[in-house]
Amino acid sequence: MIAQPPPPLKRWITKPFPDSMEQRVAIETLTGSLGVSPFLAALLVQRGVHSYEDARAFFRPEIGHLHDPFAMKDMDRAIIRLQRAMLPGHEEKILIYGDYDVDGTTSVALVYGFLKNYHSAIDHYIPDRYKEGYGISTQGIQWAANNGFSLIIALDCGIKSVDRVAEAKALGVDFIICDHHRPGAELPDAAAVLDPKRNDCQYPYKELSGCGVGFKLLQAFCLHKGIPLEELYPYLDLVAVSIASDIVPITGENRVMAFYGLKCLNAAPRTGLKALIKIAGFSRELDITNLVFGLGPRINAAGRIQHAKAAVQLLLAESEVEADAFAMAINKHNNDRRTFDSTMTEQALAMIRESETMTRAKSTVLFDATWHKGVIGIVASRCIEHFHRPTIILTQSHDKAAGSARSVPGFDVYEAIEECADLLEQFGGHTFAAGMTMPVNNIDAFRKKFEEVVTRRIKEEQLTPLVDIDLPMDFSEIDAKLVRILKQMGPFGPHNPQPVFMTDEVYLANEPIIMKEKHLKINVFQGGSSSRGHTLTAVGFGFGHLASQLQAGKPFSICYQVEQNFYNGNVSIQLMLKDVKFS
Known part of the structure; x- marks a missing residue:
């Protein structure tokens, strides 16, 4: 076992305080209209919230804010081709094809799960990571042709599969591609190529996940067929998992879909995700972090260790017994993945250090x-x-x-x-x-x-690792109202990160505690050594090596996130340390 060195030193970069005339007016406006402190108002202005209307859109995203799916290049062609495949009396066999990661498997579960309600000649296919590799494979195309499929909807892949799509066309198989990766110099000759990153696509939001592009296809399908969109919205739980796991920006449409997807997950998750939530041990309201570190890795583990079709089967499961069995199998794959991960990481770090x-x-x-x-x-x-x-x-x-x-x-x-x-x-x-x-x-x-x-x-x-700090903060600002409003600023993720604060002149209230030989727990207060002020508990994962440098009566600076700690039925405010610096 390689001895773990302390984390590398970090750069602290504090964002500029919003201090222009326009920003000062916005801070004053928000302080009055929202009934928040000037400090919280400044934090909101930093994130582009300048008015009551901005705040309403930020804190309460509306499903009606989703863009018109037909604004995406080729969407009309995609719907015409899909409609032709579904013509009564002339039904074609449709294959829903997706990549083997979380984005791909949630995409397949979404599009197959919804379209099977309107078309019976439909199936799904996930390529084998080891036998077929990433993206559209010759083996997958051959399987489709041999089994009578004439239309493939490719999800989270296909934008660079020029040769594969040509192979399929020669076999009488059409493609509708739903991808979000960067296109190459040439686009595949498909019936439709949906990708907001196409240079000729004027769609107003470019950062959708692959599952998000699949959702836009279904949104367009519903609008074309006159299907109430309320039938589609419960599938946003799958989109939220894809957004979190594929690390796409949580802004614009992604923020709206993640917001409502989390609502679905917390109110009425689909049977498969409910089983996964249970086996992951989550008992409180889920957030994006839970999806990134709890659900996503387990879904991914199916394709990493064996075959990702198990993940799709879990996400499509209708009975609790079936879902629990798939969840247990996937959880075992995840445990195996952790073993591989740990061993290989040790070997890789040794190779670098030697x-x-x-x-x-x-x-x-x-x-x-x-x-x-x-x-x-x-x-x-x-x-x-x-x-x-x-x-x-x-x-x-x-x-x-x-x-x-x-x-x-x-x-x-x-x-x-x-x-x-x-x-x-x-x-x-x-x-x-x-x-x-x-x-x-x-x-x-x-x-x-x-x-x-x-x-x-x-x-x-x-x-050098970077810590982005939103604002310096006095401990006097930290109370239950601050925690409540910070929570409402989620879902957090890329381009809307959880706020990080910095406080100087921090002192130990008592001796530091080392947890599990590597984690740090300290009680701290701000101000002179003679005044205990507002004492708070701070926890730093992997910061145990700093305990010897922390001395009573000696000031230091911390940057941190403010969170709630749940323990034995009690809820308290806790600081999660991002870094510590000594004078």
Whole structure:
């Protein structure tokens, strides 16, 4: 077991206080109209809330704020093709095809689960991660053609599958593509290509998840067929899980769908998700964090360890007995995934630390032919926690090297990989996460070129972990009303993060407590050493190494989030530490 070093030093960046004339007026307006403190009003102005109407839209997103789905390029073509496949007396067999991750499996459960109510000749297909790889596969197309399917709706994949879609067309199989990844230079020759990131698509919101694009297709279907949208809205629980797990911005439409999806999850979750919630041990109201760290990894584990069709079967389960059985199997896969994750992370960190070249590099590219392909993305993220830089973890898949990339805030790893495309067979992804395959013989050349590209592109400050601080705050501002309003600012996630505050001149109220040998718990107050002021409990996961530096009577600074702590039926205010700095 590798001894875990302390977390790397962090940069504290405090956002500018909203102090222009317009912002000061907005703070005064919100203080009066909402009945909140000037401090809370300033926090809202920082997030673009300037009026009572802005606040109402921010705190109470409305389902009516969703955009017209027909504003998306090719949506009319998609509905015409779907309608033709459903013509009475001429029904075609429709295959719902999705990727094997959370976004893909929730997309399939959404579109198949809804359309089967209106079309009986329908089935779903998830490619095998290990036998077929990412995206649309030749094997999947051949299976569709052999089984009489003439229309495939591809979800969370397909935007770069020019050759595969051509193969399908030659076999008499059409495609409707619903994707959210960046397109290549050429679009597939499909019946319709729905992707808000198309250069020629004027859709007003570009950051939908793959499941979100699938939802827009169904929204358009309902509008075209005169189906009440109220029949579709309960499926937003699946969209919320995809939004959380695919780490897309929680702004605009995503915020609306996540807001109502969480309502569905907390009021009346579908049978499969209810079973997953129970086995994850959640007993209180779910938030985005619970989906990211509780439900998402379990759904993902099905495809990482065996086959993702188990995840779709869970999400589509109608009986509690069936759902509980699938949830138990998926939970076991998740436990196995954790074992692989832990072992591989230790091996990867050892490889970096044992090489002076790798330790000093601006990027990490590691390869081990024995590593489990299903968890290499997770291991890349774990490595970034210790070595804060763009990271690619590769393993052998058949006779190729398959890799998963993760990045650091502000650095576009997709563009960096694109510069190395001459060494790759295929690649795809987002700004902060990507996948690729290459010949094993190309790994050393790729490692060298990727390091050159990253060194040229990355800014020095991007190699240091960042703590984004919203506002400095006195402990006197922290009360039950603040906690209640902060909670209403969710759902939190990218582009709407949970607020982080900073307080100087903090003192220990008593001796620090070390929990489980690595976590820190302290009682703190602000002000001079002779005044205990407003004493609060603060917890820092992985901050146990700081206990020896904390001394009674010596001031320090903390940045933190304000949360509720539930323990033995009691609810109290607790600070979750993001970092500590000493004078």
